[in-house]
Amino acid sequence: MSVKTVLITGTSSGIGLATAVAAARSGWHVMATMRDTAKAGPLETAAREAGVSLDVRRLDVTDPAAVEACLTGLDRLDALVNNAGAGHVGTLELGSVEDVRAVMEVNFFGVLHVTRAALPLLRASRGRVVTVTSVGGIVGQPFNEAYCAAKFAVEGFMESLAPVAATTGVSVSVVEPGAVASEFVNNVGIDDRAPETEGPYSGALSACLARTRDAFADAQTPQDVAEELIELLVAERPAFRVQTSDRARAFVAAKLKDLDGSAVQSLTGTWVS
Template sequence: MSTKVVLITGTSSGIGLSAAVSAARAGFTTIATLRDPARADALRKAAEAAGVELDIRRLDVTDPASVEACVAGVIADHGRLDAVVNNAGAGHVGTIENESVDEVRKVMEVNFFGVVTVTKAVMPHLRATGGRLLSVTSVGGVVGQPFNEAYCAAKFAVEGFMESLAPVAATVGVTVTVIEPGAVASEFVANVGVEDNAAAQAGVYGPALANYLGRTRSAFAGAQTSEAAAETITEALTAGRPAFRVQTSEAARGFVVAKLADLDGSLVQTATSAWVA
């Protein structure tokens, strides 16, 4: 296992940080990447506390040159790439009447096209090793959620992209898996940027947004830890034959099962309408 090399994006905090530490504990040579290396202090401290070593490198998923340079450097220094975890992403709360199309494009750029860019760069190397491609999506990649239009659209896109790629990649020996967390206690929610007075500024959507935010705070009060979610990623990295779709908790499984069995869409619409009513 010590010869296997995994590259993980978005490791400055949350699931990505925990996944990097967990993979290193499992024996992988772990390339922990992040957009801004100046934000790597928490990552270094976590690795030191766990007694593991990480190869920390810069990779900005929205910058193809950065992606190519990082991957080329990994191959030059380690000679191989056995697994990649597409984890980098950013949350977004809003509704289309109140925001610009450019804001939606920005969400898609980070959460979808970033995954596409990294995937394109690493596929030849994963093909060479019969490797694994994991992408952290969300239960929001299965169930569309109020005021998450852009974010869920991006995560739906990743799920569709990977579901379509999986059988093609399998013909050349590459295993594709999507990891679907539910609520996770991490900096991800804090980084969404929803201000305390957001509902008051939402115009006619204010009451619905206030109800949604109240429901969301309640859901995250019992959130899964990032360490627990990361364990699921490591299991998918080390399993003999991982499933294509993997949830990180019982709560996540319970959340998506209704959608996957909801042929006419009524179950999901009934559930999510209650969040804003």
């Protein structure tokens, strides 16, 4: 059989980096994309240490023209892993709508742009779309309003697309990690001078950040998540929804069986008190 090709977005660090290397070790031809290829050093080092080669390409998922250019000329694409994303800490009242739009552009519209461009190739190969969302795409979380809104949107988009794509032989899956020890959290950060740290929500934010630090102290590794992604790439009948840890499964289950929302509100209410 010919070598299969997978395109993975957001591979400069974390889950994307680990998945690109793991896929190459599993025999895939990997198109490893990132917004700034000047940051490809860690990926290239990891690939070299693993004894694999990668096709590293620049791709800003928020730029439709760049997406089209990245895919132009491809003869075959067997799988797409939508992984690129960006976090945001804050609450709408004290933040800006522009910040929310920026989060939506990367986490939702970026996924839309790449998936839309890839579908004709995936239809030809009867391939698959695997999108990294988050437990935050199921459970709304304090001070994660913009991020959760974007991930909720991705979940709804993919859940709606899945049966349509299946009629043409393309499978669609979402992967919902919980806390993952990667640069993603460090890249979110929060300015000590941000309005939330001094305004009416300062106490709630402090409590929430303390809880978050505790959660990430025992986070799973990007390699753990990459293993779940590789399983979806090779599964004969991939599941639509996959959580990557027992903690993530329990967290998502609490929401999916909470018909009136009281259980989730009781749970997340403890994060800010």
